[in-house]
Amino acid sequence: MERVRYLEPQEKQKTREMYEQIFSEDTKEFVDYYYKWKTKDNRILVLEEAGIPEVMMHLNPYTLWIHGHLRKVPYIVAVATYPDCRRQGKMGRVMEWALQDLAQQQAPFTFLLPADPAYYRGQGFVFFPCQNFQESFLGKGTEKKLFPDLQWQKAEAVDIPEMVEFSNNILQEKYHIFVKRDAQYYQRLFAETKAERGGILLLKEVSAKEPRCARGEEESRLKGILVYGVEQQKAEIQELLIEAQDSGYKTKLCREALPELEITFGEFPMMVRIANLREFVSLMKSEKACCYEIKVKDEMVPSNCGCFRIEVSKDGGRIQEISQEKVKEEIDIQKLAEMLLEDTCVYLKEWV
Template sequence: MKNIKTLTEADYNEIFSLSQFAFQYKLSEEELQKKKEEVKRHTVWGWMEEDQIAAKVHLIPLSCYIHGRSFAMGGISSVATWPEYRRQGMVKHLLYHALKQMKQNGQTLSFLHPFSFAFYRKYGWEHAFTQQRYSIPLEKLKKEWGGAGYVRRIQPDIPMLHRIYTEYAKTFNGILERDEKWWKQRVLKDESQHIAVAFSAEGYPEGYLIYNVKEQVLTVKEVVYNNLNARKLLVQFIGNHDSMAEKANLVVPEDDNLPLLLDEPRFEQKLLPYFMARIVDVKGFLEAYPFQGDGKLTLELEDEFLPENSGSYQLGHGDVANIEAIQCSIQVLTGVLLGYKRPSDYYQVGLLKGDAQAIEQLEELIPRRQTYLMDFF
């Protein structure tokens, strides 16, 4: 559309003026320069009115792991409109433009952090990530955990951290495939935070913490471990801060089972909706998706916002069973294939339609893996 313009470095001041207004923050000159450097990896489109930016959307080229495989993903970020231009459909047009571009780029998925789940559901995104947040009094961690090895605080070592992170990331659906710039600009940008690495008895790095301590609270930004031993070492290390902090706050996967390891599991535990996801190119995504078993089903899909995705698809790699096709929206298909909920969950609330035999067969086709997203954008 003629109102949509690809923005450049010449527009950065206007871009960040709108961001600071819309998201109610203020950047120092140093912070602004860092943001300008970071946004160079983005594609930013503006909806223009009288040669001024009225609304904007950022597209970040990213990749994530789904069942251990890398999928190209378009991250939608910093969607904003000046108040005098709101509710005129500008963001709708920008999102459509972004989705069409993602498809051309080969980005079969898209993630975003919504200000409103209802708003983005209209455009095909669906709730796919929930955070489990713990607030644990450190006294509950004071016991002999029995880990073999040791924990050491280190200076940033991206190659070491990346090896640990990547092994961990592949065990979830949705965790980002990070590059060096992402580590530097997004993960390790806070120089006041600490990094601690768990080493096995043989000296092999198996897990890490990124954290800080302030006002009697130990806040864990990331906790990553590749076996139970590393987890025990890191939890005991957190507990060793009891002279500095009263509690630890951390975010973990939705299915985390730390309470099973504690003598007293009564502490604050909250499940909070986090990010949304959307399949952008259904055909491309299904071709790369690792269905399990030798079954096959027919899917009748509806995508109201990107109707080119609507239609009939075959799920799986075997012969088509002689049963009724299943029907769902692009939102439900996204939730099912990413593993946020099982097919039976959507079926029970009427969002996935078909006969019971078809739903059972779909359950067998979809591998089980927890969705989790550690980053924010």
């Protein structure tokens, strides 16, 4: 008999065989990292037939800053179906189960990096309208040093408090939705970049005027963070956070940081899916006040369906039920997500 359920913590390792078979491009080092770090606090949803998993979906929790509010939101990864179980609607049933469960948990939304966007559109996902993208490719090369007073150095565990403060300040200035950084976030990221044969570099402004301690170490101020992985002499930049505004600086700074490698910028075009509409609306803000009197359709999450008046302004979002007679437009959950996120700047750049 077919059954959909979350695995118990002690059962999670049993999915490794399926992960390695479906995602064979991932190295052993990365899979080791994933099953050591990410399965500590994630949830793995499976569809079983006679007790044997045929489909799995991992929901990895992240604390997101959403217009000044902090919420735990699941990032859906490792969506997999055994080849002989495909094209039978099994993954669709798992996704529907997951979304309804998230709605009951009052999760505002979930997000993923789609392998097949058309498939996920059919399940109510849409691309975030306003996402951060970087240059797609930069060749290697040497150029005159851009800022003589700045230098790259390898990040260490002792740098984490400064990295947390710097990254959150930079992101909060520019974006409405992003992953909130903390010490645990960077501890995990050190392990992740090691598994990806990369690392984390810090751009420091060095001043010899004020010694840090009796040993005469120079005082330095953090100006940037570079997160990268390496494959076949190519560095994939996962994240580059710097104070400089000119994107041209990013090109030159990456070349200075990794002069022996070709540089590519990872792209993370995330898709979003509203889980609990009421919770989602309550977190939204917009400089441009808007009001919708609509009938919402959601084929996968019935609790989101109904007739509502939705108002969003710089002070926040409100939603209330209205009668059918007051409805001015009928709209599906995908279109509504695009409308409510139209001017929300999003920064999500997670591998897993």
